[in-house]
Amino acid sequence: MRCKLLTGFVFAVLASAGTAEHRKQSMDAAQEWKEELWEALSARDAKKSAKLAGKLAALGKAEEAEWKKAGQEDVRALAAQNSAAAREVLLSARAGRFEQALQAFGRLEATCRGCHDLHPEKRPPVR
Numbered sequence: 001m002r003c004k005l006l007t008g009f010v011f012a013v014l015a016s017a018g019t020a021e022h023r024k025q026s027m028d029a030a031q032e033w034k035e036e037l038w039e040a041l042s043a044r045d046a047k048k049s050a051k052l053a054g055k056l057a058a059l060g061k062a063e064e065a066e067w068k069k070a071g072q073e074d075v076r077a078l079a080a081q082n083s084a085a086a087r088e089v090l091l092s093a094r095a096g097r098f099e100q101a102l103q104a105f106g107r108l109e110a111t112c113r114g115c116h117d118l119h120p121e122k123r124p125p126v127r
């Protein structure tokens with residue numbers, strides 16, 4: 001029994017460490033994409049902007065699923081807003097509406113920051 005519990009504990013720790021490591025990698029990518037997106041928007045490059053915004057929107061969706069699984073509703077909601085803002089950048093840039101795209105970019109950045117301010121990585125797992 002004790003051994004089973006211990007095994008379960010070790011697996012839980014390993015699994016959460018895996019998620020944390022994976023998150024760090026995807027967040028580093030997000031940072032790069034966001035910087036490149038800013039440059040692409042400034043250069044009014046619709047194609048490049050749309051491509052980068054699409055990657056950020058997908059990452060936001062994946063984050064949303066992760067935090068839903070983790071039972072953290074406020075964090076999930078921020079991930080959803082983050083993804084929606086990226087999607088708006090995509091659609092506006094694709095339509096050549098750069099003013100609108102820049103406004104959505106502002107919301108994208110605000111929701112990146114909003115989530116970090118919650119420090120969800122420090123919360124104990126819900127399950």
Ligand code: HEC
Pocket residue numbers: 020023024025027028030031032034056063067075076078079082108109111112113115116119120121
């Ligand atoms: C839904 C929550 C959430 C959203 C939205 C979010 N992040 Fe993060 N981010 C995190 C968490 C949690 C960490 C901490 C990871 C850790 O240290 O375990 C993090 C860490 C980071 C880091 C540090 C990574 C490292 O190597 O330690 C960067 C850079 C980053 N995020 C960039 C971004 C950018 C850019 C966006 C928006 C495009 C974004 N994040 C949106 C949750 C989020």
